[in-house]
Amino acid sequence: MKQLIVFPTSQLVRQYKRDMLKNEKGVTGELPVTYEFFVDRCIDEIAAPFTFIGDFKKNLLLQHIFSRLIKQLRYFKSASPGYCFKIGEIIGELKREDMSPAEFRDLVKNTPKNQDIYTIYSAYQKLLKKNRLIDREDRHILCKNYIDKSRFVASYDSICFKEFYNFSTIQKKIIRNLGHKAEICDTKMGFNVNKITVVHALDRKTEAWNLAHTILDDLNNGLLPEEICIVLRNRELYLPYIYEAFKEAGIPVETQLTAPLIQNPFIKSLFAMSKGELGIYFDKQINVDDNLFECYGYWASVMLEYLEMMGFPQKFIQIHEGNVFLIKRDVEAFECLKELLQDFKEVEALAGKGHIDFDGFLKRFAGFVKNGNYSGYPPEKGIWLLSFTMLRGLKFKKAYVLGMIEGEFPRAYRPDWLLREEERALINDNGYDIDVIKTLFEREKESFYYLLSGCGEAYFSYPEVQESGSPTLISSYLEDLIHSDVDCEKYRVSFSEVFCIDIGKSFKSLQGVLCDEKTKDKIERYFNWYRFSITALNTYGQCPYKFFLARVLNLTPDIDETEFTALDRGIVSHKILEEFFKNHKQSLLAQDIEVYEREIDQIAESVMAEMTNEDAFLHPKIYEIEKQSIVQQIKTYIGNHIKSQGDFVPYLLEYDFGFDEDFFIIFGNKKVKLCGKIDRIDINPEGKIAVFDYKNSYNPGIEEVCDGTNFQMPIYIIAAQKLLQRPVVGGAFIPLKKGSVDNIIVRDRELPFVSKRKRKGILDEKQWHELLNLAIQKIASYVENIQDANFPIQPKKCPKIDKYSGFCDFTKVCPWEGE
Template sequence: MKELIVYPTPYLVKQHTAAQLKGKQGVTGEYPVTYEIFIEKCIKDNIASKTFLGDFKKNLIIERIFRKLKKQNKLKYFDTPRPGYIHRIGEVIGELKQQNIDAETFENIIDEKACHQDISILYQTYQDFLERNQFYDKEDRYILCKKHVRKSKFIAHYDTIHFNEFHKFSIIQEKILEALSSKVKITDSDLTVNMRQVKAVKAQNRRTEIINLAHVILQDLQDGLLPENICIVLRNRGAYENLLLDIFDEMCIPISLDKQAVLLQNPFIKALLRLLFYGELTDYFSEEWAKDSSASKPISEWIADLENFLEVQGYPEKFCHIHDNNLAVVKRDIDAFQSLQGVLTELNETDKMISKEAVSFTDFATVLDTHLQSCVYSYSSLKNGIWVIPPAMLRGLRFDKIYVPGMVEGEFPRDFRPDWLLKDKDRAEFNRKGYKFDTLDLLLERERESFDFLISSSQAGYFSYPMILEDNTSLLMSIYLEELCQKSAATIENVRFESVYCGKKLENIIAQERGVITGNTKQRLKEHFCNTPFSTTALNMYGECPYKFFLARVLNLSPVEEEDEYTAIARGTVIHKILEIFFKRHREKLDAAMLDEYTNDIKALADEVIKNYNLQDSFAHPLLLEIEKCGIITNIVNYLAWHIKQMGDFVPAFIELGFGYKNDFSLHFAPDIQLVGKIDRIDEDSKGRLVIFDYKVGSTPDINKIEDGTNLQLPIYIMAAEQLLKKTVAGGVFISIKKGAVDNILVKDDEDLPFISRRRKKGILSQQEWNHMMEAVRATIRTYVDDIREAKFLLNPKRCPKVDVYGSFCDFTGICPWEGED
């Protein structure tokens, strides 16, 4: 049965995938997707001839429609297209689509209020524009999915689709589930309060609150909590973002939070607008823009003039000179410049979509200013570290401990204001007709539900709130925290600024054995690695560099990848799966006369496997997919040709032989060390000799890497196979898919294997050498695991791309302090 798992948030996908890759589960099973990715895959064929319209362009188009309808005297309620009007109208249209209400239905359910009538005509005109021009917006994706999901090629691959941790569905989501009918299975975790340890703190102000939070997290990390198992929960990101980033950076605590700001707050953008409106010269602009301010021309032409002016001024390279190569500030302004370019591109494309209406320079500057007000840009990249997420995103997640600052009335629960466009009583009336519009009561219920997600996500929670704001306004503790403290009998600690700010306390916490793992953490790590099975990949990584193992397997750091990105790992998975299926179908000796038939089999398998892993969308263009597919097929067919010529009477006996997955597995010499692995193929000849084969898409390790302890795969597989099958194994071989032949080997000298050239010396061992090699590997495994359990993660690599570019790979060169031996 082929199953798909769909989650509402990317955090659930990440946590699921981390659990899937951890321990005995290896990398088997279906990879989950977010709801948004699910929608995209379902409608892929239906949007091929359409153009997507993002929120920015959507609001630009609504503004143009608004102006046109106003000139025609068709709007009775709205007067001028203020930015707040346009943005809110766009949100209401999106909300209507989420309720599965099209423009005609909305016209039929509203009353005679001028406000509703204006929204109706704006909605209908906007939707007519989309359909006429083959555009679709974000909410249209869900409507398209509802209409076409039954015939989706993507859905046809699956017998069951699990929708996990949604808890509640919108109207349009319910319609999609109805269309999927019997394929749907819905699973939600229990929201029973799981929190047994509650710590509550009342801080003097927000800065005191975050400094104290940093102290607490540092102590918890020293006591053995792991960064990936804790989480900071923010209901009001705007009030805490800068404080968290600055204080946690100062105290060397990694958090996963990018710096965001309104584009208008950037100094470069401010200087540009002052130049446009007032002709003011600054460090950014030392000369005026030579233009004819009295001229009228299309926005696209004004944009071309502005872009040319910025290029002549030397941007973006000029930022380096202005800021004297201060990289942080240069990056901030370059990010803002790139965001400005994005805004200009959107304005330009929208102007061409609708009409090239001539406007004055002042009107162009006003339009640009208006749309810059709604733009947010990130000027620091998202880093690996402790997650910082809003409470609504906690649904279904599990952590050892959570930390929740900002527990004040008006922020959590939020003080919602009535909607001025679709009033609360109107929303309630619509809901009596069977819809699910947000009302103030429903929004407060959702806030309570978010808090339920929060207190069910962990057994331990740290909560805090400030007593006063920066302007000395007093704040009240959240009713949610008050109730939680009453239920858990927790007292509230009072923390003042002078008790937490730097001084000896902070210096001691940061300076105390910097880079040294404390006793409590060592004990936690020992317990963890005594109960965790080791793969050959993990042992090889430790052999290459203990610090690399620490970053990848203790801190669980990994490079940021797009959800649908086609990686080298994905390519390897495809090739392994094709070969697995092929040899399961062809366990007999392959015939050279049937190579063309085998080639057709491989072509069909390539299509099938790529489709089953949903990798088609990972390529920017179908031609790139065909090029990649052709390369894979060619490599495999070349290998099969070699296989037919060189393998003698060896035929597949075992394919994908796994150990340590369903049941615990350890080698006899070390019963306390659990191992996990999967052997690609074991072949047997007429004499009963067994040989292990492992496919490698990239380079293949040679015997030198076995000897220096940086690749123990073949010896471990040989020992595991002999123990599982109770038969002697003649050797192990790496097959280079790129070369289409056996590459590096580890075999016994007296076996005379048909696919091993007698001229070859490297990797062919006498029985004495073989025994010595296996004994050395056993000793290495014992040493590595003992050192891991003792938390010995020295910065002392045997192989590192910083000094051995072609001999190794590492994801962490950008953050690793090692620069080679003197």
């Protein structure tokens, strides 16, 4: 009997062949194949007249359809790439259920959102049919419809689907149409792990380096590379660290590492050039007419011509001076970019032309580039890197699992905002099996069983902190395993214990103090006339090395300019309050609170429209929720302000100093130039003033002044008193989430905004002057250290030693791991 074995993954095919060779059975019979290969062979004949499109072209087509239909749509108001990707995902889900647009329309409620999904899905299918195109899901539908006529299938007596465990709706239909030829064979799963090791690491980098040491020891003790595997949930977070650590250790890892296209230096420079920033990749700007509106294909051609004019890809050889690795990296990114631009041209020929200016084209194009990947590293052979779902049916002596934290494994699934849970349940009540939260969690648990069934020993690790510096929780799955009867070894590890380079030199030798005299001289000259912001001084006080990375090396984190961040929220809140108090320089009246609230609504509407991009939000409702949240916080504060304003009224708003004219503080012979902006200065009839600063999140207190980690309020007080020539009686922070005055530094207990229950921050005259002098003294010493090029790795605030001490952009590159 001639049988074909079909596996769901390529790893199962390879392990099956390897086992056959190891058992000396040979592989002279029919070779097993993957399911995707099986589908392609089944539709060889029927698919010949069609052209296959990948996910990128699919999303481009959807964007063109979106733009063309936007006036007909009732729910969606813009054709942003984010909406296109999401609609593309939903269409993929529906097609995997073998559900036509009409069937979808008839099953769900008749809402504007569902009508839009139907309209776009229907137009997409018509466009594919008209141009004889098929997407990834169409291949499976063709296979279902044609499999009983396939000559490839006819050549076999049976088709055995092995180690699938679960099938999608379309897969079930394909198997059903195979009739008596179809067989399903899954190995029975059981709990086979007899020993586990659990490692509590400081961060992901520490996990990767500790893993390299562990695997190196295991290989030296007799384990073979094909007998072990590494399991990752978030590959993109771990791969750079694994690549670095394993290369240093000389351990081969089999992976075709990919990286986000937008992170490639060449691609970054291309988009920076469009904003006027030139560099080694692009020393000339692209020449376009800002007032010209043309089709996408036209602008794609302009981009391609510009790249050719600049000498790419040959120019990479000159830029990287023969470094083959960097040349290959950038050539890969260039080819990927070129292919995307060609796709823009081809899709427009299929879907029709739309007119846009060059800046608009770049923004749309950037949206698609952000979702693209390229081969950032050369492929290697070695130990397998797998996801949890890839483990089904595979057998290993030992598996190594990184990132076992709650929210990542198991994932913190949230209901889909576009096709909601109740709508999915309604579809499933009619015989379909579309994903719902419950089934997603069941699959998470099942994929963990794949691991426990497929290996005899398991090594798990998890980081204490995430990239943001926020603390983590150990995975509930791992916690349950720890408390089971299985033999368990647990230990903690710090980065200093596992990191080693250059003949064992430890990172601890890096003190952050520069010794080269030329470098020190440059730094001294640069900072002699430097205008210090309060943020810069606070940074040095919190961590001198962080100041070095941010202000000397000018390292900056990647920021997605399309996202609405906490910084954006703060800017919007400040602007609304500024506009409101511009209109109310007198005391506010309690009886007019409703009038003030309506005014705040109007100001917020105007400010949000002017200062934010609605496309930065995943959904229009999120935009409204964010706006209402900001508005409600400000309304709450205005209500509390009316109760605590006393006889103080707004005097100056967004008062800046040290920008147009120099502002100095002097300590001994040290003269320090400062700058800043005070959110609001109030004044009473006696001419006394108080300074206020709005806070969106972190709210410093007097203790931060004393330990030298936040000088904001003392500098504001000193600047206001010196420049306005009026007595400052106090200052306070206003955390908008709380909606009232909080941490204070005052020298008059009777001020109206000082709570009767407050004790901290109320100073007598002696304490007041001592505190201001202490701030000046510390600032002068910091500036002297900066000018002397002293940036020791001695943090006072760091998420690596205190989970709640705030955020740091440089945790990935900082070598310090705490003492």
